[in-house]
Amino acid sequence: MPIFLKPSTQYILLSGGETIHGVLRMLSRQVRLLILTIDLRAQLVNQEEIGKRIGLTNSWALDKTIRQSSNFNIEQLANIHRRLLAADLAIKKGEMDDRLAVEILVAELSAA
Numbered sequence: 001m002p003i004f005l006k007p008s009t010q011y012i013l014l015s016g017g018e019t020i021h022g023v024l025r026m027l028s029r030q031v032r033l034l035i036l037t038i039d040l041r042a043q044l045v046n047q048e049e050i051g052k053r054i055g056l057t058n059s060w061a062l063d064k065t066i067r068q069s070s071n072f073n074i075e076q077l078a079n080i081h082r083r084l085l086a087a088d089l090a091i092k093k094g095e096m097d098d099r100l101a102v103e104i105l106v107a108e109l110s111a112a
Contacts, residue, residue, distance in 0.1 A: 020091070020098040028084050030065075035077045037069040080109060 018026075033054050040050045047066060056062040087105045090096040096104075 020102050023102055024084060024088055024091075028081070028088075031077050031081050031084065033065050034069045034072060035074060035081070037065055038072070038074055038077070041066070041069065083109065 033056070036054045037050060040053060045053070047062065050066065051057060051059075051062040054065075056065060083105055087096075087101045091098045091101050
């Protein structure tokens with residue numbers, strides 16, 4: 001399971017002072033970067049150019065993102081993105097407690 005979906009990562013972030021909205025923002029950003037990376041790799045764009053286009057200048061972060069992108073396809077990431085959006089909207093509309101929404105989201109994504 002990719003690290004950004006591990007329930008333990010969520011607890012580390014929250015115990016380190018990150019907000020629920022911060023966790024959702026990080027997950028959304030990572031999913032977006034993975035989608036862009038998959039698309040650029042399909043176009044046979046080289047690693048350096050991928051980094052420039054997605055805004056990752058740190059080579060370690062870029063390498064990790066490229067490796068992580070091979071664990072998914074666009075459909076899986078689009079589904080994760082939709083679930084992130086649904087959780088964010090449920091929180092913002094007051095339909096669900098923010099912490100519970102993220103815990104359910106992470107549990108569902110970890111099981112998928």
